[in-house]
Amino acid sequence: MLLMLVLEIYVFIDPGGECWLGGAAHEEEVLFEISGQKTAQKTTRKQREILEFLKKHPDASREEIASNLSGISESGVKYNLKVLQTKGLLRRLGPDKGGHWEITK
Numbered sequence: 001m002l003l004m005l006v007l008e009i010y011v012f013i014d015p016g017g018e019c020w021l022g023g024a025a026h027e028e029e030v031l032f033e034i035s036g037q038k039t040a041q042k043t044t045r046k047q048r049e050i051l052e053f054l055k056k057h058p059d060a061s062r063e064e065i066a067s068n069l070s071g072i073s074e075s076g077v078k079y080n081l082k083v084l085q086t087k088g089l090l091r092r093l094g095p096d097k098g099g100h101w102e103i104t105k
Contacts, residue, residue: 043089046072047080051089051103058100 010022043051049069054060057068062081066074084090089105 043084043087044080046076047084050077050080051084051105054090054101055103058102060101 008023012020012022046069049072050065053065053068057064060068062074062077065077066072069077072080081090085092089103091102091104093099093102
């Protein structure tokens with residue numbers, strides 16, 4: 001497993017011109033195998049949790065995913081599903097109701 005340390009730095013400036021700095025650091029696993037080739041794909045811990053949940057429950061709805069994973073809302077699930085689809089790691093087969101998720105890695 002390959003981990004990458006991600007540092008995020010934020011600068012906040014209020015209307016009066018006063019500045020504050022903030023930041024965060026977290027680790028992300030970055031190695032996935034796609035179509036037989038090893039490709040670095042940056043994914044968050046929540047995205048990996050969603051993929052693991054969908055491996056076991058491919059017909060789950062966004063609401064079901066959010067209610068079974070802690071610390072993520074239904075809108076957060078929607079956003080992360082779209083990111084995973086854009087990265088080519090996930091696709092939706094069939095209609096919104098009655099379809100299922102396929103992990104494509």
